[in-house]
Amino acid sequence: MEKSIVSKILIVGCGLTGSVTANLIRHEASSNTEIWERGNNVGGRFYTYHSDTDPKFSVDFGAQYFTATLEFIRSQARPIFKLHRWQPLSFATTCSLFVNDGSSLRIYDELLDMDKLVPLGQKIENFRRLSEGKMNFVAPDGTDSLVKHFLDKADAKMCLDHEVTEINLKESEKVWEVKTSSGTVKEFDAVILTIPVPEVLKLKGNFHDLIQDDDTRIALEQVKYSSRFAVALLYKEPMKSIEELPWSMKYFPKDDTICFVSVDNRKRGRNSEIPSVLVHTAKKFFEDREWSEEEVKNHIVDYIKQILPELPEPTLTKCVKWPYSQVIDAYVDNPGCLVLNEYPCLICGGDSFTESNFNGCISSALRIVEELLKHVSIAISSKKAKHSEA
Numbered sequence: 001m002e003k004s005i006v007s008k009i010l011i012v013g014c015g016l017t018g019s020v021t022a023n024l025i026r027h028e029a030s031s032n033t034e035i036w037e038r039g040n041n042v043g044g045r046f047y048t049y050h051s052d053t054d055p056k057f058s059v060d061f062g063a064q065y066f067t068a069t070l071e072f073i074r075s076q077a078r079p080i081f082k083l084h085r086w087q088p089l090s091f092a093t094t095c096s097l098f099v100n101d102g103s104s105l106r107i108y109d110e111l112l113d114m115d116k117l118v119p120l121g122q123k124i125e126n127f128r129r130l131s132e133g134k135m136n137f138v139a140p141d142g143t144d145s146l147v148k149h150f151l152d153k154a155d156a157k158m159c160l161d162h163e164v165t166e167i168n169l170k171e172s173e174k175v176w177e178v179k180t181s182s183g184t185v186k187e188f189d190a191v192i193l194t195i196p197v198p199e200v201l202k203l204k205g206n207f208h209d210l211i212q213d214d215d216t217r218i219a220l221e222q223v224k225y226s227s228r229f230a231v232a233l234l235y236k237e238p239m240k241s242i243e244e245l246p247w248s249m250k251y252f253p254k255d256d257t258i259c260f261v262s263v264d265n266r267k268r269g270r271n272s273e274i275p276s277v278l279v280h281t282a283k284k285f286f287e288d289r290e291w292s293e294e295e296v297k298n299h300i301v302d303y304i305k306q307i308l309p310e311l312p313e314p315t316l317t318k319c320v321k322w323p324y325s326q327v328i329d330a331y332v333d334n335p336g337c338l339v340l341n342e343y344p345c346l347i348c349g350g351d352s353f354t355e356s357n358f359n360g361c362i363s364s365a366l367r368i369v370e371e372l373l374k375h376v377s378i379a380i381s382s383k384k385a386k387h388s389e390a
């Protein structure tokens with residue numbers, strides 16, 4: 001069957017999967033791609049809070065660090081993309097996808113060369129032993145800098161405050177009509193959803209009719225996430241007692257209230273900057289009852305006083321709720337993505353189809369674009385075609 005030609009592509013969600021997908025599409029063709037993000041910032045679960053008053057002051061609220069093998073990343077260099085055949089996810093497979101000699105698809109390499117990712121260089125307290133050769137990395141400019149890096153090269157139109165609520169197939173025109181909570185309605189030739197599966201299932205529209213197959217619906221409904229809060233304790237000036245803590249990240253494996261604490265500036269190797277302490281609550285704490293953000297902040301500040309009495313009183317606290325934090329049960333067999341419809345193309349991806357980490361998102365983005373290109377040819381937008389002719 002001949003491939004359909006698409007010119008207008010919509011990516012829903014601007015986390016790591018969405019930004020890398022946009023970047024990979026740009027790598028293939030200069031298309032008319034838009035990204036619709038419901039929040040007023042990019043990053044998703046790679047969210048970093050940046051202070052309005054002090055550009056140096058920021059805190060990672062979601063993902064904290066990334067695990068990879070430096071030698072492997074650097075040593076693997078082979079052409080991959082268009083002809084790559086998908087294999088089940090493994091760390092080695094994932095890394096081998098990252099490097100494409102002679103072309104611009106060098107995802108890990110590029111981040112390391114540009115110091116967007118640097119080795120952690122510190123021990124994490126109560127951390128499981130890393131298997132041989134693996135290393136932890138951090139993003140010195142904040143985890144959202146990774147998403148911004150991919151976005152900058154994607155050449156896609158970014159639309160913040162665009163919460164998709166409904167997706168309908170217009171069969172006669174072979175397009176998707178997409179609606180947002182603020183009333184925007186627009187048609188696209190292909191739609192890529194990079195939001196957690198439970199959120200896909202909450203969307204309205206006749207696209208649900210495409211999930212007629214009971215096995216697929218059940219498999220989608222079985223995707224499960226953990227939930228947690230992230231609370232940041234913010235300070236106005238350097239604090240000796242924080243500088244003197246013997247760790248920059250610590251897990252609390254037996255605690256029902258919190259599971260992880262990091263001294264964010266130290267984690268990123270920025271010891272001299274104003275400190276901030278980030279706390280992730282335990283799964284049980286979230287599930288215990290309905291909490292308001294104010295209650296969570298007060299409770300966590302009091303609790304931290306008990307278990308880490310050396311920490312000073314914070315000047316300010318901030319709280320983020322992560323109802324879909326990390327995947328507990330991914331989509332069966334971790335396929336990387338799921339094609340809900342071939343023509344017009346509708347694809348779901350993100351960590352629901354892999355695993356909740358950097359590699360999982362990159363693998364999903366690669367799979368999404370691989371599937372997209374199986375079903376469509378991307379038409380170069382007329383504006384961009386003129387531009388490149390000039």
Ligand SMILES: Cc1cc2nc3c(=O)[nH]c(=O)nc-3n(C[C@H](O)[C@H](O)[C@H](O)COP(=O)(O)OP(=O)(O)OC[C@H]3O[C@@H](n4cnc5c(N)ncnc54)[C@H](O)[C@@H]3O)c2cc1C
Nearest residue numbers: 013015016017038044045063064065164350351356357358
């Ligand atoms: C507390 C926490 C700690 C973590 N720690 C680590 C770690 O240390 N290392 C690691 O590698 N990973 C970690 N992870 C996991 C990692 O953050 C995720 O796997 C990854 O960010 C998922 O990226 P994504 O792009 O697939 O999804 P997301 O980042 O969730 O992006 C989806 C985007 O879609 C938007 N969206 C949702 N619904 C709609 C809609 N209807 N319309 C428009 N936009 C919508 C969301 O606002 C979001 O921006 C952690 C996650 C959390 C929450």
